Structure formats: C-alpha cells, structure tokens
Amino acid sequence: MNPTYAAPDALPDDLAGELWVAGLDPDAVRRLVLAGLDEDLPDGGVDTTSVATIPADQRGTAGINAREAGVVAGLGVAAAVFAVVMGDDVTIADRVPDGTRVAPGDRVMTVSGPTRGLLTAERTALNLASHLSGVATATSHWVEALAGTGARVLDTRKTLPGWRALQKYAVRCGGGVNHRFSLCDMAMVKDNHVVAAGGVVPALRAVREAFPGLPVEVEVTRLEELVELLDEGCDRVLLDNMTTATMAEAVRLRDAHPAGGGVELEASGGLTLARAREVAETGVDFISVGALTHSVTVFDLGLDLT
Structure with missing residues (x-):
C-alpha cells in the first residue's frame, strides 16, 4: 500500500452501494482509482508541491465547478478518489446527481478534508469526472x-x-x-x-x-x-x-x-x-x-x- 494516501480495501458502504445501483462494480472503480493515483505517486512517492507548501494539519474545502454547459457524469467516481486518498477523513456535500444538466459556474460537488489530500486527489478525480462528463455531454447532443x-x-x-x-x-x-x-x-x-x-x-x-x-x-x-x-x-x-x-x-x-x-x-x-x-x-x-x-x-x- 502506498503510505502517502489511505488506499482502503473497500469503498465506503454508501458510495459502494450507489455505484452498484448505477451498474458499476465498486471494487473495479477502486482499482482504477488506485491505478490513476499510482501514476501520480509511484513507488511510495509524495506530492512534493503540496508537502512543501501546505502544513500537514491544515484542512480545507474545495468546490468542483462546471466551467461550461453540459451533462455531468462520474461524480460518484470522483468521490471515490477522495475516499481512497483520505479514507474517513473526507466529507462530500452538494453533489448533483449524474445526468444533471449544468451551466458554467454551477457547483457540482463540495469536498472537505486535509488540504494536502484534496490537492493530491484533484487531478485523478477531475480526469475521471471530466472524461465521463464529456461522454455524457456528447451523448446528450445526439439525443437532442x-x-x-x-x-x-x-x-x-x-x-x-x-x-x-x-x-x-x-x-x-x-x-x-x-x-x-x-x-x-x-x-x-x-x-x-x-x-x-x-x-x-x-x-x-x-x-x-x-x-x-x-x-x-x-x-x-x-x-x-x-x-x-x-x-x-x-x-x-x-x-x-x-x-x-x-x-x-x-x-x-x-x-x-x-x-x-x-x-x-x-x-x-x-x-x-x-x-x-x-x-x-x-x-x-x-x-x-x-x-x-x-x-x-x-x-x-x-x-x-x-
């Protein structure tokens, strides 16, 4: 296990249940998240920028916001990234349901926890949710x-x-x-x-x-x-x-x-x-x-x- 993030053996029960209902295998999602994090933190590496600039005990809140109009998807998968990085020490709020149509500036999710963890998880979470939201948005254009x-x-x-x-x-x-x-x-x-x-x-x-x-x-x-x-x-x-x-x-x-x-x-x-x-x-x-x-x-x- 990489010592720089939590890497739990399973996702939280509520999140895992939500993924099952959506037709996704929670453990498969967890493994994909771990693979993404391992690209950023190989062989036990650390987020050097965050470690250098952010006190270890600092806590923060971050909003994930839409910067264009479209349909969001994969926000539960993004939430899984934060859970894998910070374990129980993270709170997810204001998450809109996947399939929601959003406008520029709309808040789609709020995440609170250790500031270092938020920024370590940021890119993997956004890579997943941004790609899946792109698929959902493109599909919606054909449906229309x-x-x-x-x-x-x-x-x-x-x-x-x-x-x-x-x-x-x-x-x-x-x-x-x-x-x-x-x-x-x-x-x-x-x-x-x-x-x-x-x-x-x-x-x-x-x-x-x-x-x-x-x-x-x-x-x-x-x-x-x-x-x-x-x-x-x-x-x-x-x-x-x-x-x-x-x-x-x-x-x-x-x-x-x-x-x-x-x-x-x-x-x-x-x-x-x-x-x-x-x-x-x-x-x-x-x-x-x-x-x-x-x-x-x-x-x-x-x-x-x-």
Whole structure:
C-alpha cells in the first residue's frame, strides 16, 4: 500500500452501494482509482508541491465547478478518489446527481478534508469526472438531435481498455443506449465474419446453431443482403455506410416484409451529428456512434480551494 494516501480495501458502504445501483462494480472503480493515483505517486512517492507548501494539519474545502454547459457524469467516481486518498477523513456535500444538466459556474460537488489530500486527489478525480462528463455531454447532443424521431443513439465497443463500464455508464447518463458490453452477450456478424462464413445467411445460421437463443445482429452493405436476412428472421440488421435514401428503402423493405415486424435496423458508419436527424427520420431504430467514447472532448470541470 502506498503510505502517502489511505488506499482502503473497500469503498465506503454508501458510495459502494450507489455505484452498484448505477451498474458499476465498486471494487473495479477502486482499482482504477488506485491505478490513476499510482501514476501520480509511484513507488511510495509524495506530492512534493503540496508537502512543501501546505502544513500537514491544515484542512480545507474545495468546490468542483462546471466551467461550461453540459451533462455531468462520474461524480460518484470522483468521490471515490477522495475516499481512497483520505479514507474517513473526507466529507462530500452538494453533489448533483449524474445526468444533471449544468451551466458554467454551477457547483457540482463540495469536498472537505486535509488540504494536502484534496490537492493530491484533484487531478485523478477531475480526469475521471471530466472524461465521463464529456461522454455524457456528447451523448446528450445526439439525443437532442434525434428527439421525436423514435430512433435511439447507441454506443459501441470502441472504448478505452479498462474504462468500458464507466464510459457506457456515462452514455446512459447522457440519455443514450448501450450496445453489447462484450463479445459474449450478443453475436455481431461483421463483414469479415460474412466473408469467412460465405455469406450473411450462412453466418447467421452458424451463430444460431452454435449459440441458440443468443441475440444476433448482422451487418449488411447491400439491400439484397437485408432481404435475405428478413427471410431468415434476423434479430437486428446493421446498415453499414449506406446513403440516407438507401436506408429509407431498407426501412420500407423491412416494414413491408411479413417477418419484418420483429427486426430492428441500426444505422452505422460515417455518421455525423449534422446528419443525425435526417438518418433518424428514415425510420431506423438505432444510430450507433463510436465517437461517443473514442473521440470525446473532455468536459471542463475545475476544483477551486475556498
């Protein structure tokens, strides 16, 4: 254990319970926090600046404030950083719920405890909350663009290694919907699988034979492939890199097909926020956006000692 911070074996019960309810594993969050702190304090190192400038017995209060408009997420994870650094010697107050829309200057959390601990925890806490708030804010923009169309925005597996649960949680905070979490909970037949299997239908049949009952999504690039999958009763079809007009025709084919009622259509590939609404108005059920997690701009949060 690093002697320069508390590093408890578990998070406080109330915080751990809150993370569980949010769909996050408290111990996984604790391990990620420890990894982040170890980058700042490797091998038992100390926060040299804080040790030099702040008396060991000084206590303080800091506010975490939004410096732009958006949707916040990960504040419970940020609270975990302060708990890991200072143990029971920290008080969290005024924390707004994740998913809250905030304006510049809004206080999202107040933290009180040893001043050295507050500043040692600052960067790790802000790195986590700022990134996750960026994901939530980006997602909220897509949700707004799709409002009233019936289409929903999906994330992808294009996540930072080790951060998937957190990033997908932030997508939910922004109003989006999670796609599969892993390679196990849903089969997704992509172009390379289709090539290897010899076509979309052979690939679909192979998955159903190997894993009966598992949801299956198959990627298509041509309407002829869509019709083949409609005939097979595929669960979900991914329309890859299609024009808006072609997607509209795909929806028409699905709606006219006797077995099309249970088939969901997902638009993917090269989609932009500017194009979001016109794609949604074709009638697709989902729009998947890898940029929600792989190209997000961090949200500007700052910690100010009062």
